[in-house]
Amino acid sequence: MNGPDSIVIVGGGHAGAQLCASLATSHQGVRIDLVCEEADLPYHRPPLSKSYVKHPEETPQLHRSAAWYAQAGIRVHQADPAIAIDRHARTLRLRSGATLHYQWLVLATGTRARQLPHLHADLDNVLVLRNAADALRLREQLPAMQHLMVLGGGFIGLEVAATAQALGKQVRVLEAAPRLLMRSASAELAAHVLQSHRASGIEVQLGATVDDFRIEANRLVSLRVNGVQQPVDQLLLGIGALPEMTLAEVAGLECGNGIAVDASMRTSDPAILAIGDCALFPGLRASGALRLESVQNANDQAKVAAATMLDQPQTYQAVPWFWTEQGSLRIQMAGLLPKNGSCWRRPGKDETSFSLLHYEQGELRCVESVNAPADHMGARKLLEAGVSPAAERACDPALALRSLATPDG
Numbered sequence: 001m002n003g004p005d006s007i008v009i010v011g012g013g014h015a016g017a018q019l020c021a022s023l024a025t026s027h028q029g030v031r032i033d034l035v036c037e038e039a040d041l042p043y044h045r046p047p048l049s050k051s052y053v054k055h056p057e058e059t060p061q062l063h064r065s066a067a068w069y070a071q072a073g074i075r076v077h078q079a080d081p082a083i084a085i086d087r088h089a090r091t092l093r094l095r096s097g098a099t100l101h102y103q104w105l106v107l108a109t110g111t112r113a114r115q116l117p118h119l120h121a122d123l124d125n126v127l128v129l130r131n132a133a134d135a136l137r138l139r140e141q142l143p144a145m146q147h148l149m150v151l152g153g154g155f156i157g158l159e160v161a162a163t164a165q166a167l168g169k170q171v172r173v174l175e176a177a178p179r180l181l182m183r184s185a186s187a188e189l190a191a192h193v194l195q196s197h198r199a200s201g202i203e204v205q206l207g208a209t210v211d212d213f214r215i216e217a218n219r220l221v222s223l224r225v226n227g228v229q230q231p232v233d234q235l236l237l238g239i240g241a242l243p244e245m246t247l248a249e250v251a252g253l254e255c256g257n258g259i260a261v262d263a264s265m266r267t268s269d270p271a272i273l274a275i276g277d278c279a280l281f282p283g284l285r286a287s288g289a290l291r292l293e294s295v296q297n298a299n300d301q302a303k304v305a306a307a308t309m310l311d312q313p314q315t316y317q318a319v320p321w322f323w324t325e326q327g328s329l330r331i332q333m334a335g336l337l338p339k340n341g342s343c344w345r346r347p348g349k350d351e352t353s354f355s356l357l358h359y360e361q362g363e364l365r366c367v368e369s370v371n372a373p374a375d376h377m378g379a380r381k382l383l384e385a386g387v388s389p390a391a392e393r394a395c396d397p398a399l400a401l402r403s404l405a406t407p408d409g
């Protein structure tokens, strides 16, 4: 078996960092370059909307130290983004002018925050949250802020809303859809989240459409929401993220809502792989192409990409899982929500904890747990084992666990 001689990874996020870790143990003599747009070494993104915003002394949590990369023989190019791929010559050009030759190229470029035309983070009091620089800006502006308006009731917007509220700020969330977490959680879970945030003092306006806005001296002064002017002190845009696929598109790789890959993470050019938030991959059970934004997906796709390059191909079929922390809610999700499923509520150890089990045609597809980590871990095991206990039995923890041993359960 011939191993690769040069691997270039574009993007020092979760997927890029995990790929370095997977290759470090087995690469033996391969030249590895990690090309980073950001100045920091790869760091954990989830704390940025959670503990980092609350604690002024906290620094980004690195995946690995500079010494680790040096010892693993991985060359890290910091603050030097890739700007062009030459597929014919198999080279990658960096902004500094450096050119790297590759045998394998891996695109792990993640996403960028969605912004609105004329209403973006160049304004003094408008923020987005994708990276450590954004989080630092938010943290520095928080002390002087009286009121935070959050546009978008998705995970990141709600996490920041809960944090700001806990720090004593007045918080208002504007969501255009008729409910929160429209793209990512069930209606049952969204209703609980709404009730919990409102009870803690966060104002949430659903069906809120921004018709107009006023900007003076590079500051957003007000938003007109459903025809009514609302003054703005500080605004966080939490309206989702777009896959970063400029390099791939310019290089002529097949793209849709992400860089198209097969189950081994190969793009339409077999020498180029894509992983993590930017990758559009074949979903399980003919569910169509999927793009997921989660740490689990980034880590597991990186492991599959490493196997592909080391000539030990695997098929990506990991059970998706995700978590979010919003005030007193620790929400964990395993599996994918079915389009037309039935939902069972399993009570937890007290009134603040429960799980929602989503079934489709008798098969367990997804479990959403609120303050119930044991249920979440059990759900992941059941979904990984492909075991679907009958709904009534799954609502009993002892029976659900027993059904792991008896797959016909």
Ligand SMILES: Cc1cc2nc3c(=O)[nH]c(=O)nc-3n(C[C@H](O)[C@H](O)[C@H](O)COP(=O)(O)OP(=O)(O)OC[C@H]3O[C@@H](n4cnc5c(N)ncnc54)[C@H](O)[C@@H]3O)c2cc1C
Binding pocket: 010, 011, 012, 013, 014, 015, 016, 035, 036, 037, 038, 045, 046, 047, 048, 049, 080, 081, 082, 083, 108, 109, 110, 111, 129, 130, 131, 156, 244, 247, 275, 276, 277, 278, 292, 293, 294, 295, 296, 298, 321, 322, 323, 324, 325
């Ligand atoms: C604030 C926040 C909180 C989150 N919380 C959670 C959570 O609680 N649970 C969870 O599961 N997920 C969470 N996520 C999502 C999770 O962090 C992402 O799914 C994960 O980071 C994806 O990893 P990635 O490597 O694909 O992309 P990223 O981690 O986004 O990394 C992509 C990197 O590529 C770089 N890049 C882009 N273009 C270039 C280029 N041309 N040249 C060089 N570098 C380039 C970017 O600068 C970036 O550093 C959160 C995300 C954010 C932003």
